[in-house]
Amino acid sequence: MFRLLHLADLHLGYHVALPSPLKEEVCRERNGILKKAVDLALDPRMAIDMVVIAGDLFDNHRPEATFVEETIRELARLEAAGIRVVTVPGNHDEITYNDAVYRREAGRWPGILVNAPMPASVAEFTIKGYTCRLVAMAYTGGVTRIDGPLKDFPPAGEGEISLAVFHGSLDWDGGERSLPLDGAALAAAGYDYIALGHIHRGGERRLGKTLACYAGMVAGRGFADPGTGSWTIVTLGDGPARVEGIPAPTRPWQVITVDVTGMGGMEELEAEIKENLTADAITQVRLVGHVGFELDLEVLRVRLEHICSYLELADETEGWAPEVLDKLAAEPTIRGLFVRRLREKLSHAASPQEAETVNRALMYGLAALKGGGGSCLR
Numbered sequence: 001m002f003r004l005l006h007l008a009d010l011h012l013g014y015h016v017a018l019p020s021p022l023k024e025e026v027c028r029e030r031n032g033i034l035k036k037a038v039d040l041a042l043d044p045r046m047a048i049d050m051v052v053i054a055g056d057l058f059d060n061h062r063p064e065a066t067f068v069e070e071t072i073r074e075l076a077r078l079e080a081a082g083i084r085v086v087t088v089p090g091n092h093d094e095i096t097y098n099d100a101v102y103r104r105e106a107g108r109w110p111g112i113l114v115n116a117p118m119p120a121s122v123a124e125f126t127i128k129g130y131t132c133r134l135v136a137m138a139y140t141g142g143v144t145r146i147d148g149p150l151k152d153f154p155p156a157g158e159g160e161i162s163l164a165v166f167h168g169s170l171d172w173d174g175g176e177r178s179l180p181l182d183g184a185a186l187a188a189a190g191y192d193y194i195a196l197g198h199i200h201r202g203g204e205r206r207l208g209k210t211l212a213c214y215a216g217m218v219a220g221r222g223f224a225d226p227g228t229g230s231w232t233i234v235t236l237g238d239g240p241a242r243v244e245g246i247p248a249p250t251r252p253w254q255v256i257t258v259d260v261t262g263m264g265g266m267e268e269l270e271a272e273i274k275e276n277l278t279a280d281a282i283t284q285v286r287l288v289g290h291v292g293f294e295l296d297l298e299v300l301r302v303r304l305e306h307i308c309s310y311l312e313l314a315d316e317t318e319g320w321a322p323e324v325l326d327k328l329a330a331e332p333t334i335r336g337l338f339v340r341r342l343r344e345k346l347s348h349a350a351s352p353q354e355a356e357t358v359n360r361a362l363m364y365g366l367a368a369l370k371g372g373g374g375s376c377l378r
Helices: 022-031 033-042 065-080 183-189 266-276 297-304 322-329 334-347 352-368
Strands: 002-007 050-054 084-088 120-127 130-136 161-167 193-197 203-207 210-214 230-236 242-247 253-259 282-288 310-315
Touching: 002 033, 022 033, 033 050, 033 065, 050 161, 050 193, 065 084, 084 120, 084 130, 084 161, 161 183, 183 203, 183 210, 193 230, 253 266, 266 297, 297 310, 322 334, 334 352
Parallel strands: 002 050, 050 084, 130 161, 161 193, 193 210, 253 282, 282 310
Antiparallel strands: 002 230, 120 130, 203 210, 230 242
């Protein structure tokens, strides 16, 4: 058997949307993920024989020179240790352009750099006594021919391990630059393993006898794109391909949803959030439900931000609880008058959008009138 480390979508050079100096710190960590991957592959205990990069190693086709030099040095470490390296361009670091990094650096890129614009058998080599055939392609604008999902794939050979590598979308057509791939055609090709890139959340799928796998983005780049936090190790040889996930040393992006409905006050809400915070995480807390007390996000943030790397509070509540509004509306105050008038507008809202606008105005107005509601009406 032999083992490979399947990487994809590292997006080196991506600038995260965080305040300084945390932004610079997280960017340094993200850009160091390739070195961590190489260190893992060089660890004798992991017994890695090959590293496959299934696209979007860089966040764009013209990465900064420092990233390029560091990347070439790291991949050269693998080659020097006898570990095969395969790099497939993606749609962010696309090979199409004349100034693309993979065109400029093709002459000194370590290992196999795939540049075939259509699915092709690009290499054949021996690892631990196994003959391995590599099928791959690099989407190239104006050259790659796409009319719907790609269906023309070279068939697997007899008596060899067939490995395919594509940066594309399996059975989903998001346009030609997403490189749509036909799952039935890939199943018919009969490969042992298909290393995929492009879908950041990762995942496996069985296509006939073939195991297709998205390695996913290891280190996240935002709350909507938090990363997998794990390495993908594949074992090939005797029997079907096997995939193993190994935790990677990355800073987590954490999204916590807290329903405030029925909570008695800020102290209860603070305790609920605190219980779910992770020390080194970049965290977003989404507050949902109906509010039954005055919600002060700034106070919450100040009290809790020291626990994690970064804390963002998002108010997505649906408004005040009806019983609270009933009580406020009964007040003989400016606040009571405000609530009565806004609730009247809410009852006559012509659309969900208008109702949302009025509801938000009610919440913001009550926040502005907190502390007694102003003078008593006579």
